[in-house]
Amino acid sequence: MRFACCFLLLLTASPCFAVEQPAEQDRTKQILNEVDDLWRGNSSYAVVTMQVKTEHYTRTMRMEGWSKGKEKTLFRVLEPLREKGTMTLKSGNNIYTYLPKTDRTIRLTSGMMMGSWMGSHLTNDDLVKEARLEEDYDATISFEGMRDGRDIIEFTLIPKPDAPVVWGRLLLTILARDYTPLTERYYDEDMALARTFTFSDMKMLGGRERPAVLRVVPADKPGEFTEFVYETLELNIPVSDAMFSLSRLKQR
Amino acid sequence: MRILTLASRNVWRNWHRSLVTMLAMAFACLIMIFFSSLMEGMMQGSEHSVVAMNMGDIQIHAYGYRDDPDLYTRIEHPDQLVATLQTRGYRATSRIFGYGLLAANMASSGAHLRGVDLTHEAQVTELNRHVSSGRWLDDADPLGVVLGKKLAGTLGVELGDELVFVGQSSDGYMANELFRVRGILKSVSDGIDRMGVFMPMQTLRDLLVIPDGAHEVVLIRANRTDDLEAETAKVQALAPGLEVKNWKQLMPVVARMIDTAGVQIIIMMVIFYIAVATVVLNAMLMNVFERIHEFGIMKALGVTPWQLMGLVLAETMIMAVLAALVGLAGGWWVSNYYQLHGIDMSALAGSISYGGIAFDPVWYAAITTDALVQPVLFLLIVAALAVIYPAIKAAALRPVQAIYFR
Numbered sequence: 001m002r003f004a005c006c007f008l009l010l011l012t013a014s015p016c017f018a019v020e021q022p023a024e025q026d027r028t029k030q031i032l033n034e035v036d037d038l039w040r041g042n043s044s045y046a047v048v049t050m051q052v053k054t055e056h057y058t059r060t061m062r063m064e065g066w067s068k069g070k071e072k073t074l075f076r077v078l079e080p081l082r083e084k085g086t087m088t089l090k091s092g093n094n095i096y097t098y099l100p101k102t103d104r105t106i107r108l109t110s111g112m113m114m115g116s117w118m119g120s121h122l123t124n125d126d127l128v129k130e131a132r133l134e135e136d137y138d139a140t141i142s143f144e145g146m147r148d149g150r151d152i153i154e155f156t157l158i159p160k161p162d163a164p165v166v167w168g169r170l171l172l173t174i175l176a177r178d179y180t181p182l183t184e185r186y187y188d189e190d191m192a193l194a195r196t197f198t199f200s201d202m203k204m205l206g207g208r209e210r211p212a213v214l215r216v217v218p219a220d221k222p223g224e225f226t227e228f229v230y231e232t233l234e235l236n237i238p239v240s241d242a243m244f245s246l247s248r249l250k251q252r
Numbered sequence: 253m254r255i256l257t258l259a260s261r262n263v264w265r266n267w268h269r270s271l272v273t274m275l276a277m278a279f280a281c282l283i284m285i286f287f288s289s290l291m292e293g294m295m296q297g298s299e300h301s302v303v304a305m306n307m308g309d310i311q312i313h314a315y316g317y318r319d320d321p322d323l324y325t326r327i328e329h330p331d332q333l334v335a336t337l338q339t340r341g342y343r344a345t346s347r348i349f350g351y352g353l354l355a356a357n358m359a360s361s362g363a364h365l366r367g368v369d370l371t372h373e374a375q376v377t378e379l380n381r382h383v384s385s386g387r388w389l390d391d392a393d394p395l396g397v398v399l400g401k402k403l404a405g406t407l408g409v410e411l412g413d414e415l416v417f418v419g420q421s422s423d424g425y426m427a428n429e430l431f432r433v434r435g436i437l438k439s440v441s442d443g444i445d446r447m448g449v450f451m452p453m454q455t456l457r458d459l460l461v462i463p464d465g466a467h468e469v470v471l472i473r474a475n476r477t478d479d480l481e482a483e484t485a486k487v488q489a490l491a492p493g494l495e496v497k498n499w500k501q502l503m504p505v506v507a508r509m510i511d512t513a514g515v516q517i518i519i520m521m522v523i524f525y526i527a528v529a530t531v532v533l534n535a536m537l538m539n540v541f542e543r544i545h546e547f548g549i550m551k552a553l554g555v556t557p558w559q560l561m562g563l564v565l566a567e568t569m570i571m572a573v574l575a576a577l578v579g580l581a582g583g584w585w586v587s588n589y590y591q592l593h594g595i596d597m598s599a600l601a602g603s604i605s606y607g608g609i610a611f612d613p614v615w616y617a618a619i620t621t622d623a624l625v626q627p628v629l630f631l632l633i634v635a636a637l638a639v640i641y642p643a644i645k646a647a648a649l650r651p652v653q654a655i656y657f658r
Contacts, residue, residue, distance in 0.1 A: 056324050057424035083426055097418060099428045104416040106355035112362060115353070119424040 041235030259566035281579025284627035308470035326465030345372035352419020367456030386435030396434030533638035540642035548654025557647035
């Protein structure tokens with residue numbers, strides 16, 4: 001589901017501009033919009049397997065997720081049994097976690113935002129910020145042409161001066177042919193590579209070819225990764241708003 | 253001529269004047285003893301606030317833990333290490349730590365979980381006696397936790413309220429548990445006040461899946477007067493491959509503050525003692541000048557200058573010794589009272605904290621041998637020095653002028 005979010009981020013990157021020439025700006029916007037369209041519908045349902053490998057443990061988790069618009073996302077853990085039923089609800093800027101063991105819902109505070117989400121290499125902050133790239137970043141096309149034998153387009157996303165982000169810069173690479181995302185690199189405020197998202201394994205998902213695997217590798221620990229594998233993805237399905245309400249968390 | 257007999261008779265003969273002089277000296281001695289023990293108490297109290305609540309004298313960690321407090325950076329076989337340290341006369345305990353989110357109602361806060369070995373911890377620190385409401389931990393109540401003061405405020409919880417913990421266990425799964433507030437601590441240190449959640453060690457081991465190892469071993473040296481540096485080196489020899497640091501190395505800012513306070517105290521003592529010396533000198537001078545006529549008659553009767561000097565000196569020393577005894581008794585009594593009861597500064601300063609450590613707002617005196625002996629010795633020396641000038645003055649008197657001196 002997180003996967004979906006990451007894709008969303010691409011699409012949301014679209015309405016970022018601030019380029020001098022209007023033509024160039026339109027084109028950036030248009031391409032990013034198409035990348036967006038590739039991944040986002042008005043709503044979605046997906047089943048994703050998440051594998052986390054760190055120095056100390058390797059674990060696999062299967063979860064399902066729903067999204068509606070940019071602001072509402074809900075994940076539910078299916079496997080393993082020990083964590084089954086754990087839910088994460090993102091609604092606007094807030095993240096809530098429902099824990100079946102204690103039957104309690106808690107809201108994550110700002111202090112927890114940089115903490116790991118479900119033991120993965122993603123943070124809770126990633127979940128919140130994913131749909132807000134257009135607000136926080138300016139996008140430009142920084143490279144177009146052949147690289148490593150592929151015709152690609154590279155976007156550079158620079159945070160706006162007062163944006164509350166922890167990254168110094170984002171580099172997004174897509175295939176020029178069909179605007180399939182390839183990699184996304186996050187640089188920290190010292191402009192050193194912090195982590196890399198890699199998209200791979202084209203598969204039929206939600207009615208067309210999309211990368212089914214997203215791998216996140218932290219730059220400081222190259223031996224570790226979090227991998228998301230899409231099993232199913234359905235777009236533009238009817239999802240009720242009530243699904244994303246706090247009161248519903250407990251009832252499931 | 254029996255100087256001592258004569259001197260004591262002289263003291264007695266003019267008991268009124270002698271009494272005033274002795275009272276001045278005794279009072280000075282009492283004040284000096286009280287002042288010394290208060291200052292000593294401040295030094296000891298500061299160190300105590302740092303060491304006895306949480307720090308301990310010496311802490312042992314696995315290398316790297318202090319820079320990056322990671323669940324996996326643990327001391328292997330902490331029980332063995334603690335046992336070894338105990339046999340060497342140290343009081344030691346082990347602790348494990350974890351981080352996560354603690355929520356109550358709709359409020360939540362980051363929390364630093366501290367798993368405590370209850371039997372050993374009580375021998376090392378005084379946290380168990382530092383609970384402001386509720387009770388300290390009990391192994392029989394594994395889910396009852398004790399919170400730092402500010403954390404309880406942030407979460408808006410009171411005794412008996414429910415707390416939800418969410419975090420990550422060492423095997424990567426979600427750690428999740430319901431706790432109850434069993435106690436709330438008084439102010440300890442900034443970190444503990446804001447984030448500290450204390451629980452029995454086994455509870456935390458189960459919660460975060462840490463079957464063995466510890467993150468920290470804390471110890472207190474057997475004797476507070478033992479040299480801290482030397483003890484640190486000894487402990488390092490017992491804990492090879494681990495990082496051993498004493499509290500002065502761990503809290504350099506606070507250690508320096510206490511050291512500078514020591515220098516300030518010495519400066520204040522010097523100023524204070526000079527004032528006392530002036531009082532004694534003044535009393536002795538007045539004593540001699542009042543008796544110039546009497547000394548003139550003695551000289552006329554054939555008392556030599558040396559005998560006269562000896563006489564004045566002997567009188568002074570008799571008074572000084574008596575005054576010192578009275579001052580010692582009085583000073584001891586006053587200091588002892590404040591050693592037991594303390595001066596409560598909380599009305600003036602509220603809670604006192606420096607460098608992230610909360611200091612006890614009640615200021616206790618501390619009676620040490622130095623605080624008792626030094627003022628007495630000083631008084632005797634000052635009296636002896638102060639009387640030199642009047643004594644010479646008396647010895648050098650010319651009899652005829654002195655007899656007619658009015």
